[in-house]
Amino acid sequence: MSIDGTWAFTAESPRGEQSFAATFTSDGERLAGTMTGAQGIWEIDEGSVHGNEVGWLVRRAVMGMNLRFTGVVDGDQWTGKVKVGVLGSFPASAVRTTLEQPPPARSEPSLISAEGRADPYPIYARIRQDGPVRPVQGPLGGQVWMVTGYEEARALLNDPRISKHPRHAPQWLRDLGIVTADEGPTGTNMLNSDPPDHTRLRRLVSKGFTPRRIEALRPRVQRITDDLLDRMAPLGRVDLIDAFAYPLPITVISELIGVPEEDRDDFRSWTAAMLLMPLEEELRARRSQGIEAINGYLAALIERKRRDLRPGVPRDEQPDLASALVAAADDEDGLNERELVGMLNLLLVAGHETTVNLIGNGMAALLRHPGQLALLRDQPQLLPSAIEEMLRHDGPVEQGTGRTAVENIEIGEVTIPAGSQVTVALAAADRDPRRFPDPDRFDIQREDNAHVAFGHGLHFCLGAPLARMEAQIAFRGLLDRFPDLALDCPPEQLRQRPGTTPLFRGLAELPVKFTPAAR
Ligand code: HEM
Incomplete structure (x- = not known):
């Protein structure tokens, strides 16, 4: 089961629903990537994939506390929970997002070239x-x-x-x-x-x-x-x-x-x-x-x-x-x-x-x-x-x-x-x-x-x-x-x-x- 790609997360927490975005890459067993939430952008410190079980850890992500995600992936859906430091575990879910990326900009003289500065x-x-x-x-x-x-x-x-x-x-x-x-x-x-x-x-x-x-x-x-x-x-x-x-x-x-x-x-x-x-x-x-x-x-x-x-x-x-x-x-x-x-x-x-x-x-x-x-x-x-x-x-x-x-x-x-x-x-x-x-x-x-x-x-x-x-x-x-x-x-x-x-x-x-x- 592949988890590679970009995912949109929500988690219940005592402070209400929290949203995260995550981008993962995996090599079969190990999982890497980044997560973004209202509190910052974090590298995933440890991640693993065993069959459809996928889990990862982000250290000191929210108010200095670790976030540990564990759950199962089913197609474009992930369901599980997140443990937030000493606060406890909360239900979490995610869907894979298929973001349409427009093509990169055409090659242009840079906005910081002499030409770009003179007339951008x-x-x-x-x-x-x-x-x-x-x-x-x-x-x-x-x-x-x-x-x-x-x-x-x-x-x-x-x-x-x-x-x-x-x-x-x-x-x-x-x-x-x-x-x-x-x-x-x-x-x-x-x-x-x-x-x-x-x-x-x-x-x-x-x-x-x-x-x-x-x-x-x-x-x-x-x-x-x-x-x-x-x-x-x-x-x-x-x-x-x-x-x-x-x-x-x-x-x-x-x-x-x-x-x-x-x-x-x-x-x-x-x-x-x-x-x-x-x-x-x-x-x-x-x-x-x-x-x-x-x-x-x-x-x-x-x-x-x-x-x-x-x-x-x-x-x-x-x-x-x-x-x-x-x-x-x-x-x-x-x-x-x-x-x-x-x-x-x-x-x-x-x-x-x-x-x-x-x-x-x-x-x-x-x-x-x-x-x-x-x-x-x-x-x-x-x-x-x-x-x-x-x-x-x-x-x-x-x-x-x-x-x-x-x-x-x-x-x-x-x-x-x-x-x-x-x-x-x-x-x-x-x-x-x-x-x-x-x-x-x-x-x-x-x-x-x-x-x-x-x-x-x-x-x-x-x-x-x-x-x-x-x-x-x-x-x-x-x-x-x-x-x-x-x-x-x-x-x-x-x-x-x-x-x-x-x-x-x-x-x-x-x-x-x-x-x-x-x-
Ligand atoms: C023609 C002159 C000025 C222009 C075109 C201008 C333009 C701007 C712009 C575009 C922003 C918003 C930047 C952003 O959202 O990224 C801004 C914010 C600000 N400007 Fe001006 N500014 C001018 C003069 C001044 C003057 C004279 C002061 C005097 C103290 C000033 C103080 C500020 C402050 C404090 C902010 C931040 C506001 C905030 O974050 O709530 N600006 N200005």
Whole structure:
């Protein structure tokens, strides 16, 4: 009796029905394979086949307890029981699943090749032609399920059978050192956790990011913008990324969190290292150094905030977000030390890497589409809709962060097997022709523009109101102050920042020129 293949399991347990997926191979007597459950992915430690009796052991699978399965197989049905450590034995059953695997993606220039970085959209369009959800060979070697369809992206971003916790990540990602069993590169944070941790972590800071709280920051953001524009004005030509798009969001988020001015320059090199594509040993080492440097700095910052904390001042009245989080640390829902570092790391990185690219990609799109730029100058009330189109057309986040299916998920004509890595290509979803007519066209008057550039579902961007407000002030300022702003290089010379993961889309430089103001 063969047990080889993929099986879907259910087991009764004191905590209700549990689902697992398993893939087995056997050589007649010995059984090997992997199992996946909501708690993780496990190698089978010992397995045996005697006639139709099939049993196996997974060590330390659930809360450190062993799982021992014993039962009989009959065709495509397995019936038996599972012994869970000291908790006892529970009835279990399984059916063999015949998952239709679509063929692997056609051979394409890789999304991380120079061509793919410069313009990934034709590659995504070709992948989408084979199906809006399909397995592809990821740049790091392992298989990922790539989601390029808009409806499918929204459905999966909202699907509770998809986990963000690194403990579910496939073994190949752990082997590369990209995630560890308990955390991703940015530590323990809301973006790599599932409810109920996600709910607790997000609730702690969400009050600080409501549209009303963000509106209150408007005058300060305006002042920071005006200062940067004043500094640019006499120069006549600048790299807009360096002179404006980078310093604006880093200043805003640093002030919000409470990072002193003199420390801010270091972040640029640390986060650049942290976002390197870990393709080779040397890059992996640089990436780890970046992560260590930033987390070491944040741990010291937290220490300083703790020392300077004014006793008895409620958390809402603390001078900055880091102090407020430190003040809340002893509360019931407060953060432990690792969570504090993880939270600040996430807010700093998410709070500036992305907005830099909204300003950079958005201004590049306007400068490359002079008709649209003229229209916006003519009708400034189009700015909010222009910003939404910048986000849809070439958003700062090309691919959503890593996710893992913890159960088999049927979607459209395919089934994503439990244990698979899922990449939602937000930039591709936002160019899905089934959702956006003529999707490659940059049209600042586009209506019905509900893009997914800020994600969707539980992990929808916390900073979206802040990013939108910064972008409005930034573009208004640039357009008003520099009526003849133009590209200072042939458009084909614009390059994406080299070496970073396809998580982000952002230019290395954006040379611009304008008539200088008299000093
Ligand atoms: C244009 C700028 C921005 C874009 C395009 C953007 C995009 C995104 C996207 C796509 C996600 C979801 C990622 C996923 O599900 O894999 C996300 C999450 C997040 N973003 Fe943003 N973001 C921007 C600016 C900001 C800013 C200014 C902050 C400020 C602190 C911020 C904080 C966050 C946080 C904390 C999360 C995680 C939310 C969660 O896990 O519940 N983002 N962002």
